[in-house]
Amino acid sequence: MNKNNILIPAQEVPILREAEVVVAGGGIAGLAAAIASARCGAKTLLIERYGCLGGTVSGVPMKWVGGYNATIHGGIMAELIDKLRQADGIIREFYNENVSGYMVGMYIDIFKAVALKMLEDAGAELLLHTLITDVVSEGREITGLVVENKSGRQVILGKRFIDATGDGDVAARAGAAYWKGDEESGKMQAMTHYGPVLEGVDNEVLLDYMLKYKDKYPEEIVEWSTDLPRFSFAGFSRLLKDSREKGIIHMNYDCIWISGEIGTNRVTIDGSFIPFVDGTNVLDLTYAETESIKQITSFVSFIRQNFPGFENSHRKDRGGFSIGVRETRRVMGEYLLTEEDILQGKKFLDGIGCNCTPMDIHSSRGHQSWTQVKTYDIPYRCLISATIDNLFMAGRCISATHKALASIRFIPCCVITGQAAGTAAALTAKRNVSLKKLDTNKLLTELKKQGAILKASNV
Numbered sequence: 001m002n003k004n005n006i007l008i009p010a011q012e013v014p015i016l017r018e019a020e021v022v023v024a025g026g027g028i029a030g031l032a033a034a035i036a037s038a039r040c041g042a043k044t045l046l047i048e049r050y051g052c053l054g055g056t057v058s059g060v061p062m063k064w065v066g067g068y069n070a071t072i073h074g075g076i077m078a079e080l081i082d083k084l085r086q087a088d089g090i091i092r093e094f095y096n097e098n099v100s101g102y103m104v105g106m107y108i109d110i111f112k113a114v115a116l117k118m119l120e121d122a123g124a125e126l127l128l129h130t131l132i133t134d135v136v137s138e139g140r141e142i143t144g145l146v147v148e149n150k151s152g153r154q155v156i157l158g159k160r161f162i163d164a165t166g167d168g169d170v171a172a173r174a175g176a177a178y179w180k181g182d183e184e185s186g187k188m189q190a191m192t193h194y195g196p197v198l199e200g201v202d203n204e205v206l207l208d209y210m211l212k213y214k215d216k217y218p219e220e221i222v223e224w225s226t227d228l229p230r231f232s233f234a235g236f237s238r239l240l241k242d243s244r245e246k247g248i249i250h251m252n253y254d255c256i257w258i259s260g261e262i263g264t265n266r267v268t269i270d271g272s273f274i275p276f277v278d279g280t281n282v283l284d285l286t287y288a289e290t291e292s293i294k295q296i297t298s299f300v301s302f303i304r305q306n307f308p309g310f311e312n313s314h315r316k317d318r319g320g321f322s323i324g325v326r327e328t329r330r331v332m333g334e335y336l337l338t339e340e341d342i343l344q345g346k347k348f349l350d351g352i353g354c355n356c357t358p359m360d361i362h363s364s365r366g367h368q369s370w371t372q373v374k375t376y377d378i379p380y381r382c383l384i385s386a387t388i389d390n391l392f393m394a395g396r397c398i399s400a401t402h403k404a405l406a407s408i409r410f411i412p413c414c415v416i417t418g419q420a421a422g423t424a425a426a427l428t429a430k431r432n433v434s435l436k437k438l439d440t441n442k443l444l445t446e447l448k449k450q451g452a453i454l455k456a457s458n459v
């Protein structure tokens with residue numbers, strides 16, 4: 001045995017639950033997967049490490065559904081938006097060419113309540129505050145997940161497992177093949193924690209100053225929107241770079257986003273950026289989490305001291321509770337979705353849904369690159385592990401290249417892959433069919449019945 005390791009004694013562990021479909025991770029993809037599976041009649045259990053649903057959406061918090069397009073994203077995604085509308089859970093929605101669709105802002109607390117209701121109405125069981133730490137396997141199949149929580153260590157048995165942990169944790173513990181990062185450098189997209197709301201801001205004074213600033217230094221402003229009463233702008237690279245080099249400000253990214261609304265005294269400020277980190281490494285996660293707090297504290301104080309309108313401002317909570325991880329493991333499936341597929345708008349006979357959000361890469365060099373794509377299909381084969389026979393993937397850990405992930409990671413596509421994985425898991429569990437042998441026409445017919453939009457299917 002390696003002298004840096006210790007041997008933990010074997011332990012008898014209680015079986016807490018047994019389900020037909022076990023969904024690992026209650027982010028937006030896991031939520032859709034569990035709803036779809038339970039609606040198809042499978043006994044479904046969703047396991048989540050935090051105390052709420054939503055994952056990145058609730059934790060970062062990431063309140064903007066990006067690139068939502070009702071002619072492309074149907075099914076549970078459209079239903080969620082409708083239910084949010086009915087619950088007064090939408091802050092605002094507007095068309096944004098950059099994301100080839102609508103940006104839909106959600107009130108996160110209302111989102112959490114709506115998500116929970118949809119899950120419960122579907123009949124899925126939920127286990128919160130529970131971390132999946134390992135798997136029990138037999139040959140190429142997972143038979144159970146080992147979990148840890150306040151009650152101790154337990155096992156959850158299942159027939160089909162859906163890895164919606166974002167990080168491919170279940171796949172990795174099961175020994176499935178996966179990739180991480182850019183194919184050449186291995187680097188993953190940078191992490192970000194969304195910035196805080198400041199109250200007590202004189203927005204008229206701020207906007208007046210910004211208009212003059214933009215006239216004087218047009219090259220300093222990279223984004224500008226005055227869809228009054230709402231406004232948002234981003235940039236200030238020279239100012240930030242100079243201040244960073246003089247040690248006045250602690251930042252990695254020479255760009256700050258400020259957005260607000262005339263008539264209110266509130267603005268939101270964003271700008272934390274943590275490159276060269278790996279969201280599957282606990283030391284990196286600890287660094288990113290603490291570093292984002294330092295960056296946010298620094299640029300908020302810088303803005304309050306240097307921009308007019310902030311003299312009487314004070315900082316509100318940032319609302320989230322976790323650093324935002326854009327990219328980690330991508331689990332190898334029966335098909336690898338590539339940048340070329342997306343750029344060409346490729347159609348597949350086993351396409352379980354479509355997407356058109358751009359490839360949005362926050363690279364480790366501190367730059368954001370946007371590449372527009374054509375509407376493309378996501379094949380069923382990207383959702384089934386190539387190496388573990390009863391494992392599906394949903395959300396940002398499906399089988400895709402680094403660049404393809406940059407498009408599929410938007411919320412609408414994560415919901416689409418979740419709904420398809422949940423439906424396929426229930427169908428295969430109920431009919432005792434292997435994942436690879438599932439008749440995809442039956443899957444597509446079922447998805448269509450659920451309101452999913454399938455452009456290239458033959459059903």
Ligand SMILES: Cc1cc2nc3c(=O)[nH]c(=O)nc-3n(C[C@H](O)[C@H](O)[C@H](O)COP(=O)(O)OP(=O)(O)OC[C@H]3O[C@@H](n4cnc5c(N)ncnc54)[C@H](O)[C@@H]3O)c2cc1C
Nearest residue numbers: 025027028029049055056066132165166324395396409411
């Ligand atoms: C900073 C940032 C900005 C973004 N901006 C936008 C945007 O403007 N618009 C947009 O549409 N998208 C945006 N995205 C992308 C989008 O929010 C995410 O890609 C998407 O929410 C991922 O959903 P998911 O369910 O696949 O994964 P996650 O949200 O990562 O969910 C995974 C879930 O699994 C749980 N989990 C993980 N490991 C375990 C374990 N071992 N045991 C138990 N539970 C576990 C987690 O707690 C989490 O709830 C952004 C992402 C980030 C980080």
